[in-house]
Amino acid sequence: MIDEVLAIDQLGFQYGEKQVLSDISLSLNSGKYYALLGPNGAGKSTLFSLICQLLRPVSGSLNLMGKNTQKHTRFALKQLGIVFQQPTLDLDLTVTQNLQYHASLQGMSGALTRQRIEEELARFGLADRAKDKVRALNGGHRRRVEIARALLHKPKLLLLDEATVGLDQNTRDAMNTHLRALCDSEGITILSSTHLIDEVKPNDELIVLLNGQVKLQQRCEEAMKSLGVETVQQLYRQMHMSGGQ
Numbered sequence: 001m002i003d004e005v006l007a008i009d010q011l012g013f014q015y016g017e018k019q020v021l022s023d024i025s026l027s028l029n030s031g032k033y034y035a036l037l038g039p040n041g042a043g044k045s046t047l048f049s050l051i052c053q054l055l056r057p058v059s060g061s062l063n064l065m066g067k068n069t070q071k072h073t074r075f076a077l078k079q080l081g082i083v084f085q086q087p088t089l090d091l092d093l094t095v096t097q098n099l100q101y102h103a104s105l106q107g108m109s110g111a112l113t114r115q116r117i118e119e120e121l122a123r124f125g126l127a128d129r130a131k132d133k134v135r136a137l138n139g140g141h142r143r144r145v146e147i148a149r150a151l152l153h154k155p156k157l158l159l160l161d162e163a164t165v166g167l168d169q170n171t172r173d174a175m176n177t178h179l180r181a182l183c184d185s186e187g188i189t190i191l192s193s194t195h196l197i198d199e200v201k202p203n204d205e206l207i208v209l210l211n212g213q214v215k216l217q218q219r220c221e222e223a224m225k226s227l228g229v230e231t232v233q234q235l236y237r238q239m240h241m242s243g244g245q
């Protein structure tokens with residue numbers, strides 16, 4: 001079994017003249033939850049776009065499951081599930097139709113599609129909403145559908161770009177618990193960007209991006225211990241003061 005799911009080596013990116021990411025090197029292992037923290041404009045969404053190949057790196061390389069993403073595009077896209085910051089469900093289609101559309105883009109057979117939709121909707125407590133139009137769902141349920149959709153083809157790496165924004169506290173808590181359980185039960189790796197520091201748990205792997213550079217990659221609990229702080233808030237504030245904006 002390959003333990004390293006994503007390897008990023010000396011990645012650099014710029015929009016025109018503007019350098020946005022510099023010398024990013026990261027290693028993400030299977031079954032772990034990585035919380036990506038960084039202020040507005042730090043480059044989190046750009047990093048996600050590079051991983052899912054909406055953008056091409058200016059320098060450096062990305063390997064997914066041991067294969068270079070630019071040389072093995074289709075393979076790489078099959079390893080990824082993505083939930084973008086902006087909702088992307090079709091509100092006028094049913095939950096099942098939205099999922100079927102994704103499955104057909106992934107080239108999944110009809111039988112497999114039916115089976116996987118049933119499994120994922122059950123897992124997310126949405127089995128009884130399968131035939132409802134997405135428009136009829138509340139924000140928390142819509143997000144769950146988006147995550148179920150991203151998992152349909154059993155990706156190795158799930159990218160969540162501020163996936164809990166706009167959800168109430170209870171829904172966020174439930175989703176966060178659920179996502180970490182996915183890492184344990186399915187061995188899936190999650191890279192999740194957030195501004196909500198209270199969502200980062202001591203057992204998470206923490207990645208802090210500041211000014212387009214990785215300032216920290218360490219298990220959260222260990223990072224707090226080595227910096228002598230008691231909360232993730234304090235840790236993040238300290239990182240800012242020692243190298244941020």
Ligand SMILES: Nc1ncnc2c1ncn2[C@@H]1O[C@H](COP(=O)(O)OP(=O)(O)OP(=O)(O)O)[C@@H](O)[C@H]1O
Pocket residue numbers: 015018020038039040041042043044045046047
């Ligand atoms: N298409 C673009 N063209 C030019 N500059 C861009 C473009 N997209 C983003 N940028 C700039 O690149 C930098 C990084 O943006 P990015 O959206 O990756 O940051 P972020 O960490 O995701 O921020 P946020 O938390 O606000 O979503 C910012 O300075 C932003 O203004």
